[in-house]
Amino acid sequence: MGAALMPRFAIAAALIVLFSGVRVATAAAAPAESDKPISFRNDVMPIFMVGGCNAGSCHGSARGQDGFHLSLFGYDPAGDFVRITREIPNRRINLARPHESLLLLKSTGAVSHTGGEIFSTGSEHYNTILRWIEAGAPDDRKDLPTPTALTVEPKQMELDAATGVQQMKATATYSDGTQRDVTRLALFLTSNDNSAAISKAGLVTAKNRGEAFVMARFATFTVGSHAIVTPKGLAYEWPKVPENNYIDALVNQKLRKLKILPSDLCDDATFIRRVYLDVLGLLPPPEKVASFTASAEPKKREQLVDELLTRKEFVEMWVMRWAELLKIRSTDDANVVSYKATLLYYDWLKDRVARNVPMNEVVRELLASTGGTFKNPATNYYQVETDAMKVAENTAQVFAGMRLQCAQCHNHPFDRWTMDDYYGWTSFFSQVGRKRGEDPRETVIFNSGGGEVPNPVSKKPVPPKFLGGDTPDLKGRDRRLVLAEWISSENNPYFARNMANLIWAHFLGAGIIEPVDDVRVSNPPSNPELLDELARKMVEYKYDFKRLVRDICLSRTYQLSSVVNETNAGDDRNFAHAGVRRIRAEVLLDCISQVTEQSEKFKGLPLGARAVHIADGRTANYFLKTFGRATRETVCSCEVKMEPNLSQALHLLNGRTVSDKVQNGGVVKRMLKEKKPPEQIIDELYVRCLSRKPTPDESAKLLLAVKEAGAGAGADKEAVLNDVFWALLNSKEFIFNH
Numbered sequence: 001m002g003a004a005l006m007p008r009f010a011i012a013a014a015l016i017v018l019f020s021g022v023r024v025a026t027a028a029a030a031p032a033e034s035d036k037p038i039s040f041r042n043d044v045m046p047i048f049m050v051g052g053c054n055a056g057s058c059h060g061s062a063r064g065q066d067g068f069h070l071s072l073f074g075y076d077p078a079g080d081f082v083r084i085t086r087e088i089p090n091r092r093i094n095l096a097r098p099h100e101s102l103l104l105l106k107s108t109g110a111v112s113h114t115g116g117e118i119f120s121t122g123s124e125h126y127n128t129i130l131r132w133i134e135a136g137a138p139d140d141r142k143d144l145p146t147p148t149a150l151t152v153e154p155k156q157m158e159l160d161a162a163t164g165v166q167q168m169k170a171t172a173t174y175s176d177g178t179q180r181d182v183t184r185l186a187l188f189l190t191s192n193d194n195s196a197a198i199s200k201a202g203l204v205t206a207k208n209r210g211e212a213f214v215m216a217r218f219a220t221f222t223v224g225s226h227a228i229v230t231p232k233g234l235a236y237e238w239p240k241v242p243e244n245n246y247i248d249a250l251v252n253q254k255l256r257k258l259k260i261l262p263s264d265l266c267d268d269a270t271f272i273r274r275v276y277l278d279v280l281g282l283l284p285p286p287e288k289v290a291s292f293t294a295s296a297e298p299k300k301r302e303q304l305v306d307e308l309l310t311r312k313e314f315v316e317m318w319v320m321r322w323a324e325l326l327k328i329r330s331t332d333d334a335n336v337v338s339y340k341a342t343l344l345y346y347d348w349l350k351d352r353v354a355r356n357v358p359m360n361e362v363v364r365e366l367l368a369s370t371g372g373t374f375k376n377p378a379t380n381y382y383q384v385e386t387d388a389m390k391v392a393e394n395t396a397q398v399f400a401g402m403r404l405q406c407a408q409c410h411n412h413p414f415d416r417w418t419m420d421d422y423y424g425w426t427s428f429f430s431q432v433g434r435k436r437g438e439d440p441r442e443t444v445i446f447n448s449g450g451g452e453v454p455n456p457v458s459k460k461p462v463p464p465k466f467l468g469g470d471t472p473d474l475k476g477r478d479r480r481l482v483l484a485e486w487i488s489s490e491n492n493p494y495f496a497r498n499m500a501n502l503i504w505a506h507f508l509g510a511g512i513i514e515p516v517d518d519v520r521v522s523n524p525p526s527n528p529e530l531l532d533e534l535a536r537k538m539v540e541y542k543y544d545f546k547r548l549v550r551d552i553c554l555s556r557t558y559q560l561s562s563v564v565n566e567t568n569a570g571d572d573r574n575f576a577h578a579g580v581r582r583i584r585a586e587v588l589l590d591c592i593s594q595v596t597e598q599s600e601k602f603k604g605l606p607l608g609a610r611a612v613h614i615a616d617g618r619t620a621n622y623f624l625k626t627f628g629r630a631t632r633e634t635v636c637s638c639e640v641k642m643e644p645n646l647s648q649a650l651h652l653l654n655g656r657t658v659s660d661k662v663q664n665g666g667v668v669k670r671m672l673k674e675k676k677p678p679e680q681i682i683d684e685l686y687v688r689c690l691s692r693k694p695t696p697d698e699s700a701k702l703l704l705a706v707k708e709a710g711a712g713a714g715a716d717k718e719a720v721l722n723d724v725f726w727a728l729l730n731s732k733e734f735i736f737n738h
Contacts, residue, residue, distance in 0.1 A: 164206035329617030424465030500534035509579035585627035
């Protein structure tokens with residue numbers, strides 16, 4: 001029987017499944033009246049994806065491979081059809097002798113092929129391509145049904161380590177309403193093959209304890225399933241830990257699935273230091289530490305959080321965070337973004353945050369802004385970046401957490417976005433007009449009423465289209481205004497989730513989706529239910545993010561200790577314990593200035609202003625640069641460097657920032673003048689820097705050092721106590737929030 005003929009049997013059958021006393025039967029299946037013609041787009045193109053042929057490392061690279069070029073991940077099937085069937089006639093495909101087509105000979109390794117054997121002779125994929133060539137290698141008809149959705153089963157799986165297996169099934173839905181099992185045509189991937197490996201055929205094999213996201217990619221769709229792997233027969237009993245709110249309930253729900261125990265609560269001294277740093281960007285005053293740790297009031301943590309949220313420093317912290325996202329900085333050319341425009345933009349933002357204007361209203365005002373960059377500072381949003389495609393990318397990344405850059409040149413390889421999605425989104429910004437104001441440093445932003453964005457493949461203009469949504473009616477309306485209304489509305493599924501994730505990451509050290517601005521199908525949330533509920537609360541609170549901050553800080557999850565137990569030592573995604581986080585650059589410098597009582601001077605700010613007050617992203621000093629302050633040149637979350645490095649350690653040890661502030665601040669000198677004994681001074685320095693007193697062992701060693709420096713020698717005593725102060729400021733316990 002030739003490969004072009006497929007056997008058909010004139011029978012009908014139904015599948016009956018019995019399991020644990022449950023019986024399920026499918027509807028009767030009747031034979032097809034005729035063989036379905038092979039489709040280039042629906043049958044042949046997926047094989048290139050599965051085989052890796054159109055990947056960037058193979059024929060999908062910008063220049064192709066070995067003289068053969070395919071569109072990256074199949075974004076241009078029409079072009080691929082021409083290259084295969086027309087570009088070297090009778091070589092890549094041989095209509096006279098289909099078996100001798102180079103497309104088959106290379107793929108089976110019958111002739112030399114850099115990529116090796118992709119499939120074997122006689123395999124399902126081999127026969128599919130062979131049947132297509134035997135049929136004359138036809139192009140598809142214009143009304144060919146196209147894939148509209150992809151689903152995978154099971155949606156979730158829990159497997160035993162080293163023994164568990166699970167077969168995945170991928171089903172495509174087409175534009176004519178039909179469905180098809182495409183398991184053999186889908187590309188399967190895993191985010192963690194150390195825990196859950198997956199074969200080309202979609203068979204998941206459990207390995208080591210952990211979790212993974214296993215994905216199937218077909219056409220332009222990437223969908224996945226969450227896999228949890230736990231040791232078989234693991235002795236586990238969930239302790240009856242209290243839950244302060246919905247956050248704890250949803251975090252604990254995930255921990256129970258993973259068979260992980262949460263850490264204990266942190267002590268009062270740790271909590272007050274942690275919450276002061278996170279909410280205010282300052283260390284708690286020693287007298288506040290003393291009164292808080294001594295208090296027996298059962299609701300003292302709740303009362304402290306409520307008190308801190310009313311402070312102006314809370315506003316200043318979030319103005320800084322938003323200024324980073326909005327790239328508030330001046331440019332070398334004052335006629336682009338002047339220092340004056342930068343200050344006005346920053347003050348506009350500060351006013352909105354201080355008045356607790358709901359964040360969706362702030363975003364609406366930004367995106368729909370018109371007028372001069374001096375008179376209406378929100379218009380600077382369209383001046384810090386003037387390229388329509390970059391504005392579109394920045395808007396998606398800041399307000400939806402999505403990086404669309406990949407879809408500019410090809411369909412996104414690991415997300416749902418196509419080139420049409422990218423250029424449809426960019427079209428919202430194609431009619432932004434700019435003209436010079438009366439002051440040459442001011443730019444006037446307006447709706448020009450003209451300008452389209454074409455897809456570079458089809459060369460046709462792409463109408464504005466919401467991400468994952470509809471094409472809106474724009475007749476007689478400013479495109480940006482329509483977009484602003486959609487982004488800030490409840491109909492937009494991304495904005496509230498993104499805001500909730502950003503806020504969560506600030507207080508827990510990592511996002512539920514991490515990085516926070518890399519939201520995609522292949523980078524799913526570690527706890528989808530938690531993120532959904534936080535987003536729902538954001539909408540319920542009418543985008544008053546201060547209320548969400550309160551929920552987070554009062555949760556038991558936020559208040560857990562950073563000390564791990566045997567079950568959660570390796571967890572860094574499920575919030576079973578507090579993370580140890582290096583304090584960000586501005587806050588660290590402010591804290592050093594605070595405890596040494598020695599202020600910094602920044603450009604455009606009075607002496608005593610904090611680093612978090614700096615309006616211009618270009619304003620910095622050596623300390624801030626070394627510790628990774630964002631330059632605000634991009635909207636990427638990676639601009640803020642939180643990782644410790646050798647340069648930072650050397651600057652603290654040998655630089656003048658710490659040593660000069662300790663010496664010039666005169667904290668120790670003042671204490672000695674007040675006739676305080678060394679043990680009291682050491683206690684106060686510890687509380688001032690670490691929000692705790694020294695342990696008996698630490699105290700004994702330090703007092704011995706003071707004694708050895710020379711009893712009664714005031715200068716020596718001051719020097720050694722300054723050394724203690726310096727050492728505390730160089731300690732990991734000071735530099736990290738834990």
